[in-house]
Amino acid sequence: MSRTTAEIAARARETGRLGIDTEFMGEGRYQPLLCLVQIALDAGDGESEVIVLDPLTETYDPEPLADVMADPGVEIVLHAARQDVALLRRDWGRPLRNVFDTQVAAGFAGMRAQLGYEPLLKETLGVRLRKSASFTRWDDRPLTDEQLGYAREDVLHLLPLAGALQDRLAELGRLEWAREECRAFEDIDDRRDLDLVFGKLPRVNSLEPAQRAVARELVEWREEAARSGDRPVSSVLHDAALIEIAKRRPQSTDRLRQIRGLNDATLHRRGKAIVEAVARGRERDPIPVEGVRPTQPDAEDAPLIALGEALIRTRAMEAGLAYELIAARADLQRIITAVRADEDEPAVRTLQGWRREVVGLELLELLHGRRALRVGPTRRIDITD
Known part of the structure; x- marks a missing residue:
């Protein structure tokens, strides 16, 4: 140096x-x-x-x-x-x-x-x-x-x-x-938020509150095992297996052995610790699913997503901007879902800051039927009122 x-x-x-x-x-x-x-x-x-x-x-x-x-x-x-x-x-x-x-x-x-x-x-x-x-x-x-x-x-x-x-x-x-x-x-911070990890587990909201408490305990145990052993979290216990353990709540390693997704090495090395984590989870207060379930996507949204993408790509090309900077498919889905359900604007980047100026407001106008797309004489998309 x-x-x-x-x-x-x-x-x-x-x-x-x-x-x-x-x-x-x-x-x-x-x-x-x-x-x-x-x-x-x-x-x-x-x-x-x-x-x-x-x-x-x-x-x-x-x-x-x-x-x-x-x-x-x-x-x-x-x-x-x-x-x-x-x-x-x-x-x-x-x-x-x-x-x-x-x-x-x-x-x-x-x-x-x-x-x-x-x-x-x-x-x-x-x-x-x-x-x-x-x-x-x-x-x-x-x-x-x-x-x-x-x-x-x-x-x-x-x-x-x-x-x-x-x-x-x-x-x-x-x-x-x-x-x-x-x-x-x-x-940006790479510290893992265990509440977010828990909330993103597959099918975690389908579990009963007592099962969710076990899943939360397993998340904490898995994190500490991965950290102390300097191993990837997924190598300690996969999400799918964690959810199945929380659902069945085995009280012995023999019962644990009946759950799919656990290989012999995991059972031999971590079986006892997993059963102990399940026991601690049984002692936790049940964790109910909080809040109102948001409006879900609809299969009929696909054409509207394609329409929104056409508008955004057109404006991105005109402005010389990378399309990916303006929107992602998930952003469009949330916007379209909110418009369909007559809900408030979602807090997505496409409707904020400079993106709103470039295309966000126009996208809302399109989805509310106040703008239209057509193929113009030059075989390019025109946007009309």
């Missing part, structure tokens, strides 16, 4: 920005292991200084970097930032502020959504990368010269790329749209 973390942070504050990327290993673990952190500092004249931190072999103080990345006065540049932001927040204990994601920016600049770093660099700056080491073992030490070269190159052009994209977006009047979209990264 050529600079201390305090020096890196001070330079980032001087220039007002910092580029960052990580290498990690997630296979076979409870959570991904942060293996390398690559930082790009603005060296002037379009050049970058690259520093590589190795969390597995180096001793360094992450506090100055954590502080600077939480400083809204410093722009933090990443590409496809979600996993990097989650890892850094978890390991360094701070949220990231003022994130600029070059992948998100590309979608607003008329390029396709989720464009990879290599093709984006080639298209924007004419730079070609050597991606030979991307799928190597980043948790093995020592790292090879090839791996270190790859890691450094991954951030070397990140700041110039961000600058070029920002210039293009400013010309299009969309720079603030991209910044608004990137603010969502400030809320």
Whole structure:
């Protein structure tokens, strides 16, 4: 490491920005292991200084970097930032502020959504990368010269790329749209919310309240077993098997053995602990299904979804925006379900912020019968009142 973390942070504050990327290993673990952190500092004249931190072999103080990345006065540049932001927040204990994601920016600049770093660099700056080491073992030490070269190159052009994209977006009047979209990264956190995990279990709402209490206890037991053993949650106990155990509530390993989805290795290693978790769940207060069940999708919604997609794709092409930035099928389904049931507008991204301006209001007009689509003389879709 050529600079201390305090020096890196001070330079980032001087220039007002910092580029960052990580290498990690997630296979076979409870959570991904942060293996390398690559930082790009603005060296002037379009050049970058690259520093590589190795969390597995180096001793360094992450506090100055954590502080600077939480400083809204410093722009933090990443590409496809979600996993990097989650890892850094978890390991360094701070949220990231003022994130600029070059992948998100590309979608607003008329390029396709989720464009990879290599093709984006080639298209924007004419730079070609050597991606030979991307799928190597980043948790093995020592790292090879090839791996270190790859890691450094991954951030070397990140700041110039961000600058070029920002210039293009400013010309299009969309720079603030991209910044608004990137603010969502400030809320990313990879800590698992067990209430959400429980709520997303398949068929959990079909269980009786006493069975749901057992399922909640099994969720807590499984999480701790996965965390303490540094294993993926699904390798401890699959969701389908968890629900079936909660439904049957076995009181012995013999009864547990009769449930499908549990292999011999799981029964041998974890059978006793599962039965004990079931017993604790039996002692918990029953958990009723709360709230009113929302209006369900209708099979006849499919044509309306297709109609909405046609409108959104048309406006996206006209605006030079990636369609995926504006809506997902799930967003459309919620909007259409709410319109059909005469409910309030759902809190989906398509009806909020800049998306509402581009197409959200028009989509509502279409679904209420106040707009129409037709094939015009040029064999393209026209939208009419």
